[in-house]
Amino acid sequence: MLSEKTMQIVKSTAPVLKERGTEITVCFYERMFNAHPELKNIFNMSRQKTGGQPKALAFTVLQAAENIDRLEALLPVVEQIGHKHKSLQVKPEHYPIVGKHLLEAIEIVLGEAATPEILQAWAEAYEEIARVFIEIEKQMYEKAKRAGSWEGFKPFVVVEKRRESETITSFYVKPADGSDLPPFTPGQYVSVRIKIPGEQYFLTRQYSLSDVWNKDYYRISVKLEAEEGQPKGRVSSYLHEEMEVGGSLELSAPAGDFALSEESDKPVYFISGGSGITPVMSMAKTLAAKDSGRRITFVHAAKSETHHAFKEEAEKLVSGNQDNRLLFIYSRGTEAVSEHVINGRIDEDLLKSIVKDQDGEFYVCGPLSFMKSVISGLKKLGIPTENIRYESFASSLDMQIAN
Known part of the structure; x- marks a missing residue:
C-alpha cells in the first residue's frame, strides 16, 4: 500500500x-x-x-x-x-x-x-x-x-482470401499443426505477427475475429490503411497486396473485453461504422446461429456500397426473424436499392427513429468520431451507460466518452 x-x-x-x-x-x-x-x-x-x-x-x-x-x-x-x-x-x-x-x-x-x-x-x-x-x-x-488457448504466438496458414469491399479483405486461417481452435467470445480480436521482407523486426497488429466460432478456422478481416495523403499501413498493405493462400503468419490467442452478452434475452442493437463491422459480424452471426430469439437491430454506416463489407451476410442473418431490423447508411450519394438503404449519416434524429427499447443492449464500433457521435446520441435518448458497450480501433485511451 x-x-x-x-x-x-x-x-x-x-x-x-x-x-x-x-x-x-x-x-x-x-x-x-x-x-x-x-x-x-x-x-x-x-x-x-x-x-x-x-x-x-x-x-x-x-x-x-x-x-x-x-x-x-x-x-x-x-x-x-x-x-x-x-x-x-x-x-x-x-x-x-x-x-x-x-x-x-x-x-x-x-x-x-x-x-x-x-x-x-x-x-x-x-x-x-x-x-x-x-x-x-x-x-x-x-x-x-x-479454456484451451495456446501460449505465445502460434503459426497459422492462410487457406482462403476473400475481398469483402473496396477496403476490407478477409483471411481464413488454420493452425499450421492442424490442431482444433478453442472457442472465443464474439467481439474479441487476435494479434497477427508477421515478418515482412526488408523489415528488421516482427510487425504485430490486432484484427477482430469476424465470424462465428468453429474449431477449424478463424476469420480475420483487415482494412487497408490508406488514408489520403498518408503512406499505406505497412501490415495491412502487405496482407492485402502480397499475402496469398498458403502464406504464413502467427496469431496470439483471442483477447478483448468488447464481448457479446450471450446469456441475455434483451433486444440487441448493433451499430457500426466502416471497419467497425468486423467484430459486430461475429456477434450477430453467433446470435443467429444460436437461434436465441433475441430481436436484432443491425445498423451499419459506410462511405458507399462499394465500401460496405459483409452486406449480403448481414441481410441473410437478420432475415431469419421478422422482428429483426436492418439499416444501411451511405454517406456518399447513392440510389437506395431497398427499403433498408438510405443516404446520410447516423445522427440523433436517425437514432431516435431506430431505438425502440430503452432497456436494450447496444454494441457500438467504428472510427473515433463515429463512436463519440453515436454514444452521445444514445445517452441523449436516455440509454443507460451500462447498456452501451463499445470498441474503437483508436487507442482505448482516446475513448473516454462513456463517463
Whole structure:
C-alpha cells in the first residue's frame, strides 16, 4: 500500500504531467528502444512515428497520477489495456524495464523540478501500478489456458482470401499443426505477427475475429490503411497486396473485453461504422446461429456500397426473424436499392427513429468520431451507460466518452 504522503506527492505532479506528459513519453520510448531494441517486436512502431502511442501513454500516466489514491476507478481501463498486453504477450519481466526508463524520462524532462522526493514517490507508485497490471494479466493468461488457448504466438496458414469491399479483405486461417481452435467470445480480436521482407523486426497488429466460432478456422478481416495523403499501413498493405493462400503468419490467442452478452434475452442493437463491422459480424452471426430469439437491430454506416463489407451476410442473418431490423447508411450519394438503404449519416434524429427499447443492449464500433457521435446520441435518448458497450480501433485511451 502506498503511504498518504506518496499519494499526495504523485497527485501534485498531475498539472505538469498534463502539460509535458507527451514530452516525457517520447523521451521514454526513445531511451527504452535504444536500450532494448528487441521490444520493437512488440510495439507498433507506426504509432510511434505518428505520435499516437506516446500520447496514449501520457494519458495513462496522467490518469494514474490523478487517481493514485483510488486506483480501483481505473480498473475498466486497466483491464482493457491488460487484454491488449495479453494479446501482445507482455509479461511481468517487461514491467521493470518500462519503470526504469519512465523514471529516467521524468527526471530528464522535468530537470530540477524532478526532486528526489518526487522520483521516489513515482518509483513507489509505478511499482504499485505495475503490480495491479501484472496480477490482472496473470488472471487473463490463466483463464485462457484453462479454456484451451495456446501460449505465445502460434503459426497459422492462410487457406482462403476473400475481398469483402473496396477496403476490407478477409483471411481464413488454420493452425499450421492442424490442431482444433478453442472457442472465443464474439467481439474479441487476435494479434497477427508477421515478418515482412526488408523489415528488421516482427510487425504485430490486432484484427477482430469476424465470424462465428468453429474449431477449424478463424476469420480475420483487415482494412487497408490508406488514408489520403498518408503512406499505406505497412501490415495491412502487405496482407492485402502480397499475402496469398498458403502464406504464413502467427496469431496470439483471442483477447478483448468488447464481448457479446450471450446469456441475455434483451433486444440487441448493433451499430457500426466502416471497419467497425468486423467484430459486430461475429456477434450477430453467433446470435443467429444460436437461434436465441433475441430481436436484432443491425445498423451499419459506410462511405458507399462499394465500401460496405459483409452486406449480403448481414441481410441473410437478420432475415431469419421478422422482428429483426436492418439499416444501411451511405454517406456518399447513392440510389437506395431497398427499403433498408438510405443516404446520410447516423445522427440523433436517425437514432431516435431506430431505438425502440430503452432497456436494450447496444454494441457500438467504428472510427473515433463515429463512436463519440453515436454514444452521445444514445445517452441523449436516455440509454443507460451500462447498456452501451463499445470498441474503437483508436487507442482505448482516446475513448473516454462513456463517463
